[in-house]
Amino acid sequence: MTGPGKANDLFAQIPKSKGLPPVHLWNPEFCGDIDMRIARDGTWYYLGTPIGRKPMVRLFSTIMRRDDDDYFLITPVEKVRIRVDDAPFVAVSLEVEGQGEQQILRFTTNVEDLTEAGPEHRLRVVTDLQTQEPAPYIHVRANLEALIHRNVFYQLVELAVSREIDGQRWLGVWSHGDFFPIGLEP
Numbered sequence: 001m002t003g004p005g006k007a008n009d010l011f012a013q014i015p016k017s018k019g020l021p022p023v024h025l026w027n028p029e030f031c032g033d034i035d036m037r038i039a040r041d042g043t044w045y046y047l048g049t050p051i052g053r054k055p056m057v058r059l060f061s062t063i064m065r066r067d068d069d070d071y072f073l074i075t076p077v078e079k080v081r082i083r084v085d086d087a088p089f090v091a092v093s094l095e096v097e098g099q100g101e102q103q104i105l106r107f108t109t110n111v112e113d114l115t116e117a118g119p120e121h122r123l124r125v126v127t128d129l130q131t132q133e134p135a136p137y138i139h140v141r142a143n144l145e146a147l148i149h150r151n152v153f154y155q156l157v158e159l160a161v162s163r164e165i166d167g168q169r170w171l172g173v174w175s176h177g178d179f180f181p182i183g184l185e186p
Contacts, residue, residue: 023065023074024142034073036060036082040147042090042110061111064088066143089113089146091138094155103159105175107138109146115139118176123148123156125182134183156182 037045044051044060051057064082065074071084089109097104105117115121115138125136136148136156148156160171162185169185 020062020141023063026074026076026079028075028077028079030072030079030081032080034080034082036073036080038071038082038084038088040086042092042147058111061088061113064144086135087137087145087147089140089144091115091146091148091152094152096155096159101174101177101179103174105156105159105173107146107148107152109140113140113146115141115146116176117173117180118178122178123173123175123180123182127183136182153182 035047039045044057051060060073063073063075065072066088071082071088072079073082089111091107092110093108095106095108097106105123107115107117109115117123117138121139123136123138125134127134134153136153137145138148140146156173157171159173160182161174163170163172163179163181165181170181171183171185172179172181174180
């Protein structure tokens with residue numbers, strides 16, 4: 001399932017409607033792997049070449065689903081596996097509304113998804129055990145996350161406040177009344 005026409009075939013099967021397609025309701029048979037990869041920086045590749053058409057990337061991003069640790073492009077009649085190096089999206093900008101516990105953090109991804117951190121869209125930070133480098137993520141939709149771009153993470157660090165959790169001092173940010181720890185206070 002790796003021929004050059006495969007991506008165009010998928011394109012033709014996507015129902016035309018406003019909003020996101022209901023990929024959670026579609027359960028076609030698995031058709032195999034397609035030579036499509038999403039790099040850690042959010043660049044989409046097809047047959048080893050970057051996909052330069054942003055509207056095409058956006059459209060493909062709307063039919064993505066994650067089942068367990070695998071990522072798929074899903075249509076009502078076809079399901080193909082793709083490779084994702086880290087997270088399928090990258091949060092590239094942050095808008096802050098309000099302050100303190102009433103603050104709202106609104107993220108925009110590289111595929112133009114808008115996500116507000118809160119009870120349904122959790123922020124989390126994973127620290128690499130060897131390098132101690134943080135990798136921050138925000139839940140975007142369904143079972144899909146965005147890696148928060150380094151510049152956006154620096155903005156979060158600037159907004160961070162201290163709070164004690166289980167006897168430890170954490171730096172974190174508020175959004176929609178929830179506190180999201182981003183690192184232990186030095």
